[in-house]
Amino acid sequence: MAETTTTTEVRGGQPAVPETEPEHKRERLPLGPLKTVHVFWLAGMSCDGCSIAVTGATNPGIEGLLLGIVPAMPKVLLHHPVLAVESGDHFVESFKKAADGTLGDPYVLVFEGSVADERIAQRTGGYFSAMGVEAISGEADYGAVKHPVPTATWLHRLAPGAAATIAIGTCATWGGVPSAAGNPTGSMSVMDALGKDYRSAFGLPVINIPGCAPVGDNFTETVFAVLLFLQGLGPLPAFDALGRPAWMFGQTVHQGCTRAGYYEEGSFAHEYGDPECLVEIGCWGPVVNCNIVQRGAINHMGSCMKAGGVCIGCTMPGFPDKFSPFYKTPPGAIVSTGLSRGVGAVVRRLRRMSNKEGNREHRWDVFNEVPSGWGHVPDRTIMDRTIHFFYERWQQMGSRRPGRRPGEADRFWGVDRPGVKGDYLDDSMTREDRDDRH
Ligand code: SF4
Ligand code: SF4
Numbered sequence: 187m188a189e190t191t192t193t194t195e196v197r198g199g200q201p202a203v204p205e206t207e208p209e210h211k212r213e214r215l216p217l218g219p220l221k222t223v224h225v226f227w228l229a230g231m232s233c234d235g236c237s238i239a240v241t242g243a244t245n246p247g248i249e250g251l252l253l254g255i256v257p258a259m260p261k262v263l264l265h266h267p268v269l270a271v272e273s274g275d276h277f278v279e280s281f282k283k284a285a286d287g288t289l290g291d292p293y294v295l296v297f298e299g300s301v302a303d304e305r306i307a308q309r310t311g312g313y314f315s316a317m318g319v320e321a322i323s324g325e326a327d328y329g330a331v332k333h334p335v336p337t338a339t340w341l342h343r344l345a346p347g348a349a350a351t352i353a354i355g356t357c358a359t360w361g362g363v364p365s366a367a368g369n370p371t372g373s374m375s376v377m378d379a380l381g382k383d384y385r386s387a388f389g390l391p392v393i394n395i396p397g398c399a400p401v402g403d404n405f406t407e408t409v410f411a412v413l414l415f416l417q418g419l420g421p422l423p424a425f426d427a428l429g430r431p432a433w434m435f436g437q438t439v440h441q442g443c444t445r446a447g448y449y450e451e452g453s454f455a456h457e458y459g460d461p462e463c464l465v466e467i468g469c470w471g472p473v474v475n476c477n478i479v480q481r482g483a484i485n486h487m488g489s490c491m492k493a494g495g496v497c498i499g500c501t502m503p504g505f506p507d508k509f510s511p512f513y514k515t516p517p518g519a520i521v522s523t524g525l526s527r528g529v530g531a532v533v534r535r536l537r538r539m540s541n542k543e544g545n546r547e548h549r550w551d552v553f554n555e556v557p558s559g560w561g562h563v564p565d566r567t568i569m570d571r572t573i574h575f576f577y578e579r580w581q582q583m584g585s586r587r588p589g590r591r592p593g594e595a596d597r598f599w600g601v602d603r604p605g606v607k608g609d610y611l612d613d614s615m616t617r618e619d620r621d622d623r624h
Contacts, residue, residue: 195330195331195332219260219417219418219419220260220291220292220413220416220417221260221261221291222260222261222262222263222291223260223261223262223263223291223292223293223294223349223413223416224262224263224264224265224280224284224289224291224292224293224294225262225263225264225265225266225293225294225295225296225409226265226280226281226284226293226294226295226296226344226348227264227265227266227267227296227298228267228295228296228297228298228317228337228340228341228344229267229268229297229298229299229315229317229337230297230298230299230300230301230302230314230315230337230338230341230357230358230373231299231300231301231302231314231315231357231364231371231373232298232299232300232315232355232357232358233299234268234298235355235398235399236298236299236354236355236358236399236400236405237266237268237269237298238399239355239397239399239400239401239402239405239484240354240402240405240406241269241402242402242484242485243402243403243405243406243484244402244403244484244485244486245403245406245407245485245486246403246406246407246410247406248264248402248406251406251409251410252264256410258414258417258419259410259413259414259417260413260416260417262413263291265277265280265281267317275318277318278317278318281317281318281340281344284344284347285340285343285344285347287347292349292387292416293344293347293348293349294348294349294350294351294352294409294412295341295344295345295348295350295351295352296351296352296353296354297337297341297351297352297353297354297358297376298354298355298357298358299315299337299355299357299358299364300357300358300361300362300364300365300373300374300375301337301338301341301358301373301374301375301376301378301379302314302315302336302338302364302371302372302373303338303371303372303373303374304336304338304339305372306370306371306372307336307371313334313336314336314371314373315336315337315338316334316335316336316337317334317335317337317340318334318335319332319333319334319335320332320333320335321333338379341376341379341380342379342380345380345384345386346384346386346387347387348386348387349386349387349388349390349416350386350388350390350393350412350416351376351380351384351386351390351392351393352392352393352394352395352405352408352409352412353375353376353377353392353393353394353395353429354395354400354405355395355396355397355398355399355400356396356397356398356400356500356501356502356505357373357375357398358375358376358394359375359376359377359394359395359396359429359430359503360375360377360394360396360502360503360504360505361373361374361375361378362375362398362505362506363398363506366506366507367507376392376394377391377392377394377429380392388416390412390422391429392429393408393412393425393429393431394428394429394430395408395430395431396430396435396500396501396502396503397476397478397500397501398500398501398505400501401477401478401481401482401483401484402484403481404431404434404477404481407431407434408423408431408434411423411431428503430475434477434481435475435476435477435501436475437475437477437480438471438472438473438474438475438476439470439471439472439474439475439476439478439479439490439491439497440471440472440473440474442477442479442480443463443471443479443491444479444491444492445461445462445463445464445491446463448461448462448463449463449465449472449523449526450526450530450533451526451530451533451534451537452523452526452527452528452529452530452531452533452534453530453534454466454523454527455467458494459494464491464494464495464496465496465515465516465519465522465523466515466519466523467496467513467515468496468498468512468513468514468515468516469491469496469497469516469519470496470497470498470499470509470516471491471496471497472518472519472522473499473516473518474497474499474501474502475501475502476497476500476501478490479491479492496512496513498512498513539570539573540577542570543570543574543577546563546566548588551566554566
C-alpha cells in the first residue's frame with residue numbers, strides 16, 4: 187500500500203508574498219436585514235488579553251449575541267481559535283470558505299494582536315504567528331509538505347470580503363507593545379497592514395477599539411452598533427478620524443476621573459495607596475483618550491484610577507514609547523500641577539468652609555447645638571457666622587430666601603385658625619398672592 191505523506195510534514199511559514207498586499211475590494215454588499223453573521227477572530231502578536239476582556243463583557247454580554255436572543259440582531263457564529271469547539275482542519279474550513287467566497291453568509295473580521303512582518307521570520311524559515319497549515323501550490327513537493335499560514339496572510343485574505351474589519355486592543359489598533367521601538371518583528375497595526383485605501387465589503391475602513399486590554403463592553407457595544415447599521419436599522423455609528431467609536435474615546439481619562447477633584451484643588455498623591463490625584467507619580471490621564479473610569483473595567487466595576495493605578499496611556503497610538511518611562515511625573519504635569527497647587531490652596535480652604543456650613547441643619551444653627559452622640563461638633567465661631575451671613579446674602583441675591591416673611595404666617599395656618607381668614611378657597615387672595623407663595 188502506497189505511503190501517504192501529505193499531512194505528516196510541516197515546515198516554516200508560508201511566503202508572505204503575494205498576500206501581504208490587500209486585494210482590491212470586492213463588490214459592495216447591500217445593507218441587511220441579515221439572518222446570520224459569522225465572526226472570524228484572528229490572533230496575531232497577541233497575549234489573548236483582548237479575548238479575555240471580551241468574554242468578560244456584560245453590557246452588552248457576548249452570550250446574547252451568540253445565542254441570537256438580542257432583538258433586531260442577527261445570529262452570530264463566532265469562529266475563535268481559543269473558544270471554538272472544532273479544531274484542526276475542521277476549524278480552519280470556515281475561514282477558507284470565507285476567503286474563497288463560498289461561505290454563503292456575510293462575516294465580520296476581528297483581529298487581536300499586532301500584524302508581524304512575516305517576511306522577517308521567513309528569512310530563517312519560521313513564522314511569528316500562524317493558524318492552520320497548507321501546501322503551497324507550485325512547490326515541487328506540493329501536497330507532501332505543508333506550511334503554517336501566518337495570521338497576517340489570513341488578514342489579507344479575509345479583510346476585503348468582510349462586512350467590517352474590527353481591530354481590537356492596542357496591538358491591533360496601533361501596533362502596541364510588539365511594535366515598540368527596537369522590536370525585531372516589524373509588527374504593525376491592522377490599519378498599517380491594510381493601508382489607507384482599505385474598505386470592507388460594506389465600505390467601512392478599519393474600526394479600532396484600543397486598550398491594553400480593552401474594555402470588553404467597548405467592543406461588544408461597538409459590534410452591536412455596527413450590526414444595527416448592517417441590519418439597516420440604525421445609522422453608521424460616529425467614529426473619529428482614527429476609526430475609534432467617537433462616543434467612547436472623545437474624552438480624556440482625566441475628564442471622567444474620580445480623582446479629578448483632587449487635581450483641581452491641588453492635592454496630589456505622594457505614593458501608591460494615597461487617595462489624591464496620581465499625576466505626580468506618573469499619571470498621563472489628562473492627555474489620554476479613554477473611558478475606563480466612567481465605564482468600569484468589567485461589569486461597571488473597577489478601572490485604573492479606582493484601583494489606585496496611574497494611566498500609562500495604553501489606549502493611545504503613541505503607546506508605549508511616547509508614555510515611557512512609566513511611573514514618572516510627565517514633564518507637562520509639572521507646569522499644570524504648579525498652577526493647580528496655587529489656585530487649589532485658596533479654593534480648597536473656601537470649599538472646606540462651605541462644606542462645614544452645609545453639614546449643619548438649620549435647627550442646629552437656631553439652637554446652637556448639634557445633638558450628635560457620635561462626637562463633638564464644634565460650634566460656629568463669630569468668624570463663621572459673619573462669613574456665612576454675607577455668603578448667604580450673596581447666594582440668595584435676586585431670589586426669595588427660605589422661610590416666611592412677616593405676616594405670611596397667618597395666611598399659611600389655614601382655615602382652622604380662629605379669627606384669621608384661611609388660604610384654602612380664599613377668594614380674597616389675588617392670583618399674585620398665590621403665585622408668590624410658591
Ligand atoms: S489620577 Fe490621573 S486621570 Fe485622575 S485626576 Fe489625577 S491626573 Fe487626572
Ligand atoms: S486609564 Fe490609561 S492605562 Fe488605564 S486603560 Fe485607560 S489608557 Fe489604559
